[in-house]
Amino acid sequence: MMKQIEGSQGIAEAVALCRPQVVCAYPITPQTHIVEGVGAMVKAGALQHCEFINVESEFAALSVAIGASAVGARAYTATASQGLLFMAEAVYNAAGLGLPIVMTVGNRAIGAPINIWNDHSDSMALKDAGWIQLYAETNQEAADLHIQAFRLAEELSCPVMVCVDGFILTHAFERIEIPTQPQVDAYLPPFAPVQQLDVDNPYSIGAMVGPEAFTEVRYLGHQKQIEALDVIPRIAAEFEAAFGRASGGLVRPYRVEGAETVVVALGSVNGTIKDVIDAVRDAGAAIGSITISSFRPFPLAELHGLLAGAARVVCVEKSLAPGLGGVLASNVRMALRGMAVPVYTVIAGLGGRPITRASLADVFHLAADDKLDDVTFLDLNHAVIAQQLALADRDRHSGPIAENLLKALNPGLVRAKPQDERPKP
Amino acid sequence: MTDDTALQRVKFYQTGTRTVGNRLLTEDDRTVQASMGRSNAITSGHRACQGCGEALGARYALDAAMRAADGRLVAVNATGCLEVFTTPFPETSWQIPWLHSVFGNAPAVATGVAAGLRMRGKTDVRVVAQGGDGGTTDIGFGCLSGMFERNDDVLYICYDNEAYMNTGVQRSSATPPTARTATTPALGDAPGNVFGTGKNMPRIAMAHNIPYVATASVSDLHDLEAKVTRAMGICGARYIHVFVPCPLGWGSASENTVLIARLAVECGLFPLFEAEHGDVVSVGKIRRRVPVDDYLRLQRRFAHLFRKGAEDRQRIEAIQRMADANITRYGLVDAEDDQ
Secondary structure: OEEEEEHHHHHHHHHHHOOOOEEEEOOOOOOHHHHHHHHHHHHHOOOOOOEEEEOOOHHHHHHHHHHHHHOOOOEEEEEOHHHHHHOHHHHHHHHHOOOOOEEEEEEOOOOOOOOOOOOOHHHHHOOOOOOEEEEOOOHHHHHHHHHHHHHHHHHHOOOEEEEEEOOOOOOOEEEEEOOOHHHHHHHOOOOOOOOOOOOOOOOEEOOOOOHHHHHHHHHHHHHHHHHHHHHHHHHHHHHHHHHOOOOOOOEEEEOOOOOOEEEEEEOOHHHHHHHHHHHHHHOOOOEEEEEEOEEEOOOHHHHHHHOOOOOEEEEEEOOOEOOOEOHHHHHHHHHOOOOOOOEEEEEOOHHHOOOOHHHHHHHHHHHHOOOOOOEEEOOOOHHHHHHHHHHHHHOOOOOOHHHHHHHHHOOOOOOOOOHHHOOOO | OOOOOOOOOOOOOOOOOOOOOHHHOOHHHOOOOOOOOOOOOEOOOOOOOOOOHHHHHHHHHHHHHHHHOOOOEEEEEOOOHHHHHOOOOOOOOEOOOEEEOOOOOHHHHHHHHHHHHHHOOOOOOEEEEEEEHHHHHHOOHHHHHHHHHHOOOOEEEEEEOOOEOOOOOEOOOOOOOOOOEOOEOOOOOOOOOOOOOOOOHHHHHHHOOOOEEEEEEOOOHHHHHHHHHHHHOOOOOEEEEEEOOOHHHHOOOHHHHHHHHHHHHHHOOOOOEEEEOOEEEEEOOOOOOOOHHHHHOOOHHHHHHEEOOEEOHHHHHHHHHHHHHHHHHHOOOOHHHHO
């Protein structure tokens, strides 16, 4: 049924329809509304045969999910930002153990400086932990991807991270089609684990493996992801057949026919990008875009095919690899091996900076003329940076950079201490 | 238990002690370990060092838990000696379902196991989590406190050998003052570990008001089994802290493991007690009180306290005061025996 609800509530309802048996929760903005939603359904009895456990940290949240999954229970949790990094050790462990846990990441920046707003630094930090990583473009897709994620995780015995842009999706109220329980039950069979702790058939899980087999274990983890390249489109097609709408898959091209410039991005920013493409296409520019829905496994072949005719690629990405540039761009270049196609990186939306149509249109125009820098920071405030660099140059004890920048942005907001009152270093 | 379980006839007697030999007891009063029907949860062939207190403690604890759970038991293990010496793949000493995740999350994983079993309708299967002192008092402390606070249906057993032995004997928050470890070397004016304020895990567990907390020692395996059995008869979060000497890390003779464990109890440094819902309900009385010197002298980690002609009486007395304080706090010595 169609509902006008918050993105987080849509995800919570979709997760509940998947009949999770153990859900663990630790609060971190902006994912809190998701687990609160699931918790309320458990408490009210709307979601039965599910234990909702309030834990003391994100590390514990995923660890509880690991234990539950290891006895064959369907387990779910959600996190974001610092929380994902705090549980990092368990993230790798869940993948190494092959436990099909589904976890939502309400994408948010990583501190310092502490920042609660959206970017992809968190999930990018754990992109190579062995989890499948799906990125939602809309609230409808965020809900739908969770239903697909349980199916995918359990079919492959591999954990799945559903990445949902914090606030932009998690806190936005939109119309979301929530499927019925019989629909989801028909699509998602009960969990049949390939391994479980069973007193009638006892074995050890998680013991040490030495050099003689560790590479092979990792190879099989890689192969599982390669296999997912086939499974993801299949279950997305089955989803479309069963639910009557397309969601997920590996990649989604938009107006790429005859496009000389192709924009590639993850998540909700694709909506804005498509608006810009519509506008500049109508003005005669040959431009299209590709939404990457599955970042791990990375759809190399599909991108290679879609980008074959492009003259240039512009990656708009919400994370930064300091000292290198773009994570997404580096991955996209892998898909373009043997093709002399420049790949530009546009770092955008860090820490929740709005990504405007005007700014995107500007960089797309520059790209079309091949006048874009290799790495561009969208809407970078060069003036405050120059001010900070000058300050640092003349004063060894220039203090916290973040504070200086905000003072430069808000002159007069904070009364500056007279020079003689400042503590001497 | 299956027929192919390695049943070994164990010679069970102790000499040179005041412990009543198992053979003198009636069948019903004998240890689980003395029974042919024991489960051998950790079976023979593992790689523990000779005289390993942890192997001894874990074997007794797990087999007692298995009997109490009627063979329906899952074990979760923190990283550490116990995890390492009972594996690696493809070998395992575990004849019960066993899961190792990472170092600091065994209590949380056990919470998940217990919840998952409940949700799958397997309410008869019980859960034990276990770790060394590092996995319990340091890196797993947060998860353990969370498990206690939620009163999850898990028995957590800490095998305390007072340092990180698996990584080569480094200090943990359970390492006693003056003890030499790789990170508290016997150098300088105050060799060995510092006198801190201590981190008393059993008392911290009691402060959570969980249904059952106990301390036990491999010097009294009957008592250890009894406490595990009692704990298994209770639902909710339970904690047992077992004192397990480590010949390698402590620099003690491997045949002295049980003796050293007994001296730790008899000098008062390791009090034996049980607590329910935060209150001490029973203590193990000291039958023959000994000075801490007797306990310390058998271990090379304390050798710098007893240098010839330069005994560090000041710090030995400080350790004696710790033992005396325990004796007073728990009433370990009856007044007439204290003469």
